Amino acid sequence: MAIFRSSLFSEDMSILGKIRQIAWGQVFLLCVYATIGFLSLYSAAGGSIEPWASPQIIRFIFAIGLLVVIAILDIKWIFRIAYPFHIIVILLLLLVDIFGHIGMGAQRWLDLGVIKIQPSELAKISTILCLARFYHSKEVSEAKQFKNLIIPVLMVLIPVALVVMQPDLGTGLSIVFGGVAMLFVGGVSMWLFIAGIGAAIAAVPIAWQFLHEYQQKRVLIFMNPESDPLGAGFHITQSKIALGSGGITGKGFLEGTQSHLNFLPEKHTDFIFTLWAEEWGLFGGLFLMAILGMIILYGYWISFRCRSQFARLVAFGLTVNFSVYVLVNIGMVMGLLPVVGIPLPMMSYGGTALLSVMAAFGIIQCCNVHRDARLPKGF
Amino acid sequence: MERDQEKIDSFTRRAFIIGALQGCALTVLGARLAWLQVVEGEKYKTLAENNRISIKILPPSRGQIVDRFGVPLATNLQNFQVLVTPEQVESLEKTLTDLKKYISVDDGSIKKALRQAKQKPAYVPVEVRNKLNWDEVSLVELNLPKLPGVSIQAGDLRSYPYKEATGHIIGYVGRVSEADMVSSAPLLAMPGFLVGKSALEKKYETVLQGLPGKAEVEVNVHGRAVQELNRTASIQGERLVLSIDAEFQRFAQQRLTTERSAAAIVMDAVTGAVYALANHPSFDPNIFSGGISAMDWEQLRDDPAHPLNNKVAGGLYPPGSTFKVCTALAGLEAGVIDEHTTAFCPGHYDFGNNRFHCWKAGGHGTVNVVGALAHSCDVYFYKMSNAVGIDRIAAMARRLGLGDSLNFDLPETKAGEVPDIAWKRKQRGDKTWHPGETINASIGQGYMLASPLQLATMTARIVNGGKSVKPWLAGYAGNKKIFQDEARDMGINPRHLELVCRGMEQVMQPGGTAAAAQIKEPGMQMGGKTGTSQVKRITKAERASGVRRQEDLPWHLRHHGLFIGYAPVDNPRYVCAVIVEHGGSGSGAAAPIARDLLLEVQKRNPAVKEMEKT
Numbered sequence: 002m003a004i005f006r007s008s009l010f011s012e013d014m015s016i017l018g019k020i021r022q023i024a025w026g027q028v029f030l031l032c033v034y035a036t037i038g039f040l041s042l043y044s045a046a047g048g049s050i051e052p053w054a055s056p057q058i059i060r061f062i063f064a065i066g067l068l069v070v071i072a073i074l075d076i077k078w079i080f081r082i083a084y085p086f087h088i089i090v091i092l093l094l095l096l097v098d099i100f101g102h103i104g105m106g107a108q109r110w111l112d113l114g115v116i117k118i119q120p121s122e123l124a125k126i127s128t129i130l131c132l133a134r135f136y137h138s139k140e141v142s143e144a145k146q147f148k149n150l151i152i153p154v155l156m157v158l159i160p161v162a163l164v165v166m167q168p169d170l171g172t173g174l175s176i177v178f179g180g181v182a183m184l185f186v187g188g189v190s191m192w193l194f195i196a197g198i199g200a201a202i203a204a205v206p207i208a209w210q211f212l213h214e215y216q217q218k219r220v221l222i223f224m225n226p227e228s229d230p231l232g233a234g235f236h237i238t239q240s241k242i243a244l245g246s247g248g249i250t251g252k253g254f255l256e257g258t259q260s261h262l263n264f265l266p267e268k269h270t271d272f273i274f275t276l277w278a279e280e281w282g283l284f285g286g287l288f289l290m291a292i293l294g295m296i297i298l299y300g301y302w303i304s305f306r307c308r309s310q311f312a313r314l315v316a317f318g319l320t321v322n323f324s325v326y327v328l329v330n331i332g333m334v335m336g337l338l339p340v341v342g343i344p345l346p347m348m349s350y351g352g353t354a355l356l357s358v359m360a361a362f363g364i365i366q367c368c369n370v371h372r373d374a375r376l377p378k379g380f
Numbered sequence: 381m382e383r384d385q386e387k388i389d390s391f392t393r394r395a396f397i398i399g400a401l402q403g404c405a406l407t408v409l410g411a412r413l414a415w416l417q418v419v420e421g422e423k424y425k426t427l428a429e430n431n432r433i434s435i436k437i438l439p440p441s442r443g444q445i446v447d448r449f450g451v452p453l454a455t456n457l458q459n460f461q462v463l464v465t466p467e468q469v470e471s472l473e474k475t476l477t478d479l480k481k482y483i484s485v486d487d488g489s490i491k492k493a494l495r496q497a498k499q500k501p502a503y504v505p506v507e508v509r510n511k512l513n514w515d516e517v518s519l520v521e522l523n524l525p526k527l528p529g530v531s532i533q534a535g536d537l538r539s540y541p542y543k544e545a546t547g548h549i550i551g552y553v554g555r556v557s558e559a560d561m562v563s564s565a566p567l568l569a570m571p572g573f574l575v576g577k578s579a580l581e582k583k584y585e586t587v588l589q590g591l592p593g594k595a596e597v598e599v600n601v602h603g604r605a606v607q608e609l610n611r612t613a614s615i616q617g618e619r620l621v622l623s624i625d626a627e628f629q630r631f632a633q634q635r636l637t638t639e640r641s642a643a644a645i646v647m648d649a650v651t652g653a654v655y656a657l658a659n660h661p662s663f664d665p666n667i668f669s670g671g672i673s674a675m676d677w678e679q680l681r682d683d684p685a686h687p688l689n690n691k692v693a694g695g696l697y698p699p700g701s702t703f704k705v706c707t708a709l710a711g712l713e714a715g716v717i718d719e720h721t722t723a724f725c726p727g728h729y730d731f732g733n734n735r736f737h738c739w740k741a742g743g744h745g746t747v748n749v750v751g752a753l754a755h756s757c758d759v760y761f762y763k764m765s766n767a768v769g770i771d772r773i774a775a776m777a778r779r780l781g782l783g784d785s786l787n788f789d790l791p792e793t794k795a796g797e798v799p800d801i802a803w804k805r806k807q808r809g810d811k812t813w814h815p816g817e818t819i820n821a822s823i824g825q826g827y828m829l830a831s832p833l834q835l836a837t838m839t840a841r842i843v844n845g846g847k848s849v850k851p852w853l854a855g856y857a858g859n860k861k862i863f864q865d866e867a868r869d870m871g872i873n874p875r876h877l878e879l880v881c882r883g884m885e886q887v888m889q890p891g892g893t894a895a896a897a898q899i900k901e902p903g904m905q906m907g908g909k910t911g912t913s914q915v916k917r918i919t920k921a922e923r924a925s926g927v928r929r930q931e932d933l934p935w936h937l938r939h940h941g942l943f944i945g946y947a948p949v950d951n952p953r954y955v956c957a958v959i960v961e962h963g964g965s966g967s968g969a970a971a972p973i974a975r976d977l978l979l980e981v982q983k984r985n986p987a988v989k990e991m992e993k994t
Contacts (some may be wrong), residue, residue, distance in 0.1 A: 052499060141390050186395050196413055241416060283414055305395070
């Protein structure tokens, strides 16, 4: 236990020195992005700070604090707990599947009395940390070997299987995306990747059998939304109408007719991008996408400056994870992807998602602060 | 170092590939947004303007609750509410002030509406007032053009024609609270929607709620409905038929009003149907329907006689001497006593260093089991208690329905306590069970706690020949039978049951503890057992100086009076249990009430009439 206590905050840098090392530019971009979210939630409630905007603001302030605390943790400590943390998360996922609190027809929460936690959110982070630790100690030639593929694949597939069983297809898929990206940059050989993608395409008909009926329906409706204009296709059609009618300059703040007359469903959660783009038009939409693009680019930049493979992979993987959410959600509301129920991170109303995204950015910042740290090799 | 460089190169190459893919994806999304908003913008603007079909939920009517003959106990009255949609007004305060020109709205409701408007999204209408009469409705309707954002909604108001008499059976309905939001059903989020909050209204919420309908409405740019296009009607909740006989229920309620606080239940010994379940004081559930005022609520909550508590199902009392029928049966079944076993009662029983007193100071002399029940001789039961043992007494109590909620329909039902050695270890963390505690338990004192509902069930199971009958209230939901009237034989020796019944008959005969309360009408005579449960222990000093009369004590320190009874004696069909809180004694306070109830129920004889089905 002594390791934990002594190296939680490393001695090489003072806490103040560490705080100065945080890439504040990215934090500033996150604040701009969050503010866009608050404005949208304020509008979604018909021009009222209750019931969505004010809790979200309070959570965000708390989350900024969380980000800074995580950023100044010693990266050696994060490195050490990567494996045990992943194992604990897998156990928590098992617990959810067995005893989980039932809400909305799916078990995602684990009620610990004091707090409710959603282990699937933790799994996104723990999988990245675990894979980064694995590839940290592998040389390029080793990573290419087939026998070194089995362990990382299991590290991804076990939590994915448990999350999909909840059932939470959206989060499961995002862990897969993040995991695949990690395997790729970790150095798995190219031809294995091509073979893997081929196998995945071949497995689609089999996977189809395992989907819930409502999930199958969503995909079918995505292929042909007009087949069900008042049912599930309603979401996509209405979202497209709201976006399109916004035009170049938008209808103005609080003036979005489609969202305010309730034609737009889930406007404070999954479809919040639509609400923003209806009121602020193409300019607003592109501005938001530019902010997101810069946040993501910042993440990659941090990843490239890191000296250790671990920090590089962690910063990269967590950034990929964030961008997958952003791209899938925006693609969904524009009718380019099926409605999979993935929120727009931080902007959509919801505390757990906000905190877990900010925690992930905290770890990215931690990589930045400790970009010159040397980490031991070996399993 | 060279190896590290190789690693960095590999990472950088591949990271660029992924970054490039993402950049492409983001570009595609940007292009798509431009396509939708610029190229197809006009098309979607037209669609948006035509997008005027709004889907409105039509709340279902709540199912009726009727008594066994179809007499309504809970129905719906039409209720007109005034709603304001905050999003559609310039200033909510101003609109509310304007509204006051036409109808009376008190300041409390205005504050409530303003508070609700803050808590909910602005497009959700908030209720300003309900229970509008026709004049008020037409006045508001007429002035709607001057009142933007105001609308009138016709809804249902729950009405309970039997008022106080059925308050504890039916319960009441109220606004959906955070705890009721078990599902995200849009129905629950509707303003003014009511759900069951207590008793049967709560228990059968899913049955009574019904299915919402849907209306497709054409709306103008301000969101006001112009024309209705298509409508799927809502489906009313199912009708619930109860075992209750409403008129008899009213009679029972009326009868209890002679006491300050009392409760009674009358049920069928064979089927378990509850004919009346009355508590006094009670409450009028109608005052909850339109939202209860703070003053009414405080008054109900702070009343020392607890009018909101259902004492029949949820009130727990030491059963006192009514429990002797159970002790006697346990002794007979265990073979410790038989009909000839006698004991001498000098008025007390010494065990170890303790002296246990009989309620009759001079003693009863020599008694057998029938006599011991008839005169309620404590010493007879003290003497047999340790030979039978607490575990066998407790086992018999459980077989007769004590210590169990009996799956009764009311959510307020409590299970009570049946103590034995294992119970004491678990509940009190105490491993030693003292013989003195068994002696106390044999006359229904000590840790034992039972509800009147359980005492009635115990009586029914003894007089019906040992069948495990269970009480029930809800008979049919729609066409579906939902009660369980099949009772199995519990395997108790019929001769032993017979003997206990003879004891209960003798209670009501000259010399018995409740002889004065016997029914005079031929063929309707009753049996029973009195019980008095101590609220305050009689101290040694008090016993020495002469026990104070109950009437001289302050009300809240007097004993509870209990009575269990059944009728007619030769072919028992109706059983009843009565508690008069702080009534002094079972024979004086509870037995006369039981007599009146058993006489009335026999006259009405609901058991032989067929039950209403939908």
